[in-house]
Amino acid sequence: MTPSARYAASIDILDKIIAGAPAERELTIWARGNRFAGSKDRAAIRDLVYDALRNLRSYAHLSGLDGARGIFIGRLIAKNEEINLIFNGQGYGPAGLSDIEQNAVDMQKNDMPYAVQMDIPNWISSKFNYVNNYDILKSRAPIDLRVNLKKITLNSAIAELKKDGIETETSSLVDTALRVRGETRKILQNKLYLNGFIELQDAGSQALVAQLDCPRTGKVLDYCAGGGGKTLAIASLISNDVSLFAYDKNQSRLKDLKLRAQRSSVKVHLLKEDPTTTNNKYDLVIVDVPCSGSGSWRRSPDAKWKLTEDRLNNLMELQSEILQNTSKLVSLGGTLAYMTCSIFSCENEEQINKFVLNNKSWKITNYKNFELSNNSDGFYLATLSKK
Numbered sequence: 001m002t003p004s005a006r007y008a009a010s011i012d013i014l015d016k017i018i019a020g021a022p023a024e025r026e027l028t029i030w031a032r033g034n035r036f037a038g039s040k041d042r043a044a045i046r047d048l049v050y051d052a053l054r055n056l057r058s059y060a061h062l063s064g065l066d067g068a069r070g071i072f073i074g075r076l077i078a079k080n081e082e083i084n085l086i087f088n089g090q091g092y093g094p095a096g097l098s099d100i101e102q103n104a105v106d107m108q109k110n111d112m113p114y115a116v117q118m119d120i121p122n123w124i125s126s127k128f129n130y131v132n133n134y135d136i137l138k139s140r141a142p143i144d145l146r147v148n149l150k151k152i153t154l155n156s157a158i159a160e161l162k163k164d165g166i167e168t169e170t171s172s173l174v175d176t177a178l179r180v181r182g183e184t185r186k187i188l189q190n191k192l193y194l195n196g197f198i199e200l201q202d203a204g205s206q207a208l209v210a211q212l213d214c215p216r217t218g219k220v221l222d223y224c225a226g227g228g229g230k231t232l233a234i235a236s237l238i239s240n241d242v243s244l245f246a247y248d249k250n251q252s253r254l255k256d257l258k259l260r261a262q263r264s265s266v267k268v269h270l271l272k273e274d275p276t277t278t279n280n281k282y283d284l285v286i287v288d289v290p291c292s293g294s295g296s297w298r299r300s301p302d303a304k305w306k307l308t309e310d311r312l313n314n315l316m317e318l319q320s321e322i323l324q325n326t327s328k329l330v331s332l333g334g335t336l337a338y339m340t341c342s343i344f345s346c347e348n349e350e351q352i353n354k355f356v357l358n359n360k361s362w363k364i365t366n367y368k369n370f371e372l373s374n375n376s377d378g379f380y381l382a383t384l385s386k387k
Contacts, residue, residue, distance in 0.1 A: 023053065047140075058117065137298060146199045218284075235268065275326075294341075299377070336362075
């Protein structure tokens with residue numbers, strides 16, 4: 001495919017996403033319906049679509065035009081690339097600019113408001129506390145690996161990955177993480193990944209788990225386990241004298257965990273019944289609650305455009321409910337660990353402060369904010385115990 005044809009395909013896909021379709025689904029549908037496109041074409045189109053989603057408002061501001069077509073015209077302006085080399089109507093490329101579009105592009109633009117510079121909805125601006133790193137949500141998130149130190153050393157993992165053309169470097173955040181430099185497409189086919197020696201996991205997420213004071217014996221529950229990334233990270237820290245349990249309300253999400261645990265030679269008890277309806281107790285209960293995901297919007301940029309104020313309020317109510325219900329699962333002397341991948345205080349500190357205020361027998365024993373940065377996605381952790 002020519003660069004113009006890639007832009008034309010990206011415009012069609014982005015229009016559907018803007019209309020409300022999930023990004024991953026539309027990219028998959030397009031790939032299946034266009035078998036002629038090679039892997040490099042698919043990767044290029046994916047990169048174009050995700051870059052546009054990360055920079056939706058600022059690109060539209062630069063072009064002065066609405067819709068996916070206007071956004072991609074704005075992208076070319078932002079990159080200082082010639083518009084008519086892409087928008088020229090040749091082959092399968094998008095049509096050239098109309099007089100109205102050209103006038104919009106040529107018109108002098110006002111300064112970008114804060115929310116446009118940050119590429120976020122207006123209503124969220126105050127929740128960012130006016131962060132002034134305007135580029136933080138605009139770039140691709142780094143790719144990190146978690147090395148299972150029970151199966152391989154960090155240096156051995158680096159050497160083995162290099163044999164497959166995968167260059168990595170250590171992370172300053174946590175001693176289990178490797179940052180991938182360059183080639184990433186081979187990771188899922190690499191023998192270390194296939195045999196559970198490494199997993200894909202953000203360094204910040206790994207560092208969050210490393211903050212936990214895991215028991216030497218007893219039982220650990222990952223209540224909102226999802227695909228099991230944190231579950232497996234916890235498994236790498238505990239001894240065989242600790243039993244590990246995982247639950248998720250959406251049981252289909254645990255299917256991935258079952259396969260990943262087998263690959264990593266880890267024993268995880270997958271629970272079908274909601275533990276909060278039982279009398280079972282655990283020495284450590286981890287609740288990685290459903291949240292806005294604002295700390296990981298670089299990875300899922302369509303999520304920031306779909307989040308509404310009502311949806312955020314509903315999430316906060318659910319977070320409070322989960323925190324309250326799971327506190328009853330903690331054994332005497334045990335720990336409750338509350339986690340999010342959010343950078344909003346209303347989902348983090350405010351939730352914990354409200355819980356402690358309403359539950360006088362609980363106290364905060366530790367908390368950690370991992371700010372959204374070049375080193376990590378944004379995360380929050382608070383650990384609590386009974387007084």
